[in-house]
Amino acid sequence: MLGGLEILAAAGLILPAVLDIAPVMVPVTAVCWILLMIGAMITHARYGQYKYVALNFVYLAAAAFVAWGRFGPESFTG
Numbered sequence: 001m002l003g004g005l006e007i008l009a010a011a012g013l014i015l016p017a018v019l020d021i022a023p024v025m026v027p028v029t030a031v032c033w034i035l036l037m038i039g040a041m042i043t044h045a046r047y048g049q050y051k052y053v054a055l056n057f058v059y060l061a062a063a064a065f066v067a068w069g070r071f072g073p074e075s076f077t078g
């Protein structure tokens with residue numbers, strides 16, 4: 001179930017910008033992705049899967065970069 005949510009989030013990061021339909025959904029999806037990765041990091045840490053915690057942190061950092069770039073004062077949307 002969470003895998004399906006991650007696939008939908010990946011589509012939400014890419015498709016609105018590519019299709020130019022509601023591009024504001026890209027940073028909104030990035031913020032939701034950050035929350036999802038925080039939950040994933042907590043879950044993996046509980047199971048002692050620390051290499052996955054690090055991997056989720058990389059995904060979280062990438063999503064934070066996208067959200068910052070799209071919501072920031074110098075948005076790279078033009």
